[in-house]
Amino acid sequence: MLKQVFSGILAGLLVSLGGGVFLSVNDKVVGAVGFTIGLISVCYYGANLYTGRVGYLFEGKKGAVPELFLGLLGNLIGAVLAGLAMLSFKGEAARAVCDAKLALSGGSAFVRGIFCGMLIYIAVNLYRDRKTTLGILFGIPVFILSGFEHSIADMFYFAAAGVFSLQAVLFIVIVAAGNAVGALLLDRILFFAGLKKGT
Numbered sequence: 001m002l003k004q005v006f007s008g009i010l011a012g013l014l015v016s017l018g019g020g021v022f023l024s025v026n027d028k029v030v031g032a033v034g035f036t037i038g039l040i041s042v043c044y045y046g047a048n049l050y051t052g053r054v055g056y057l058f059e060g061k062k063g064a065v066p067e068l069f070l071g072l073l074g075n076l077i078g079a080v081l082a083g084l085a086m087l088s089f090k091g092e093a094a095r096a097v098c099d100a101k102l103a104l105s106g107g108s109a110f111v112r113g114i115f116c117g118m119l120i121y122i123a124v125n126l127y128r129d130r131k132t133t134l135g136i137l138f139g140i141p142v143f144i145l146s147g148f149e150h151s152i153a154d155m156f157y158f159a160a161a162g163v164f165s166l167q168a169v170l171f172i173v174i175v176a177a178g179n180a181v182g183a184l185l186l187d188r189i190l191f192f193a194g195l196k197k198g199t
Helices: 002-024 028-034 034-045 050-059 066-101 106-130 134-145 151-161 166-192
Strands: none
Touching: 002 028, 002 034, 002 066, 002 151, 028 034, 028 134, 028 151, 034 050, 034 106, 034 134, 034 151, 050 106, 050 151, 050 166, 066 151, 066 166, 106 134, 106 166, 151 166
């Protein structure tokens, strides 16, 4: 159990490195490309990232659900610690990002989370099954430039902005639910279409 939490902490820290890059540049395209370091590192190390694993729950792996939520706890710890560490020099940029997020309706946040979940699933699945990072190199910038929402990255942004409100927590819960729906939906579509590897 502790191993899964620490693996989740690593994943949260790695995603936060990508988020730190995004907050550091004025050019969104450059920031979106730089963000890919997070998921590339997660995939290389096999770290327990919630958005990278939630799409595989239907595979029925023993202990998958506890591992997922232990990883999510670790993701939260890693992302918040990284955000707090960057608060003094990334706070202003992070607050601007978070203000825009909190202006979204719950429905909009959920739908944005769904599409992000699909793109993360594609990125991770291509790496897992085809051993290519192309899905990451294209999928991550696409989700960022499209304004889709990633729950773990959002944990980092809110911590870096020093925003710890009930509204922020609710936003992250809604986005995390959307991420799960998007990943699981795409997984099942691929499965029933006979396009998932091993089916």
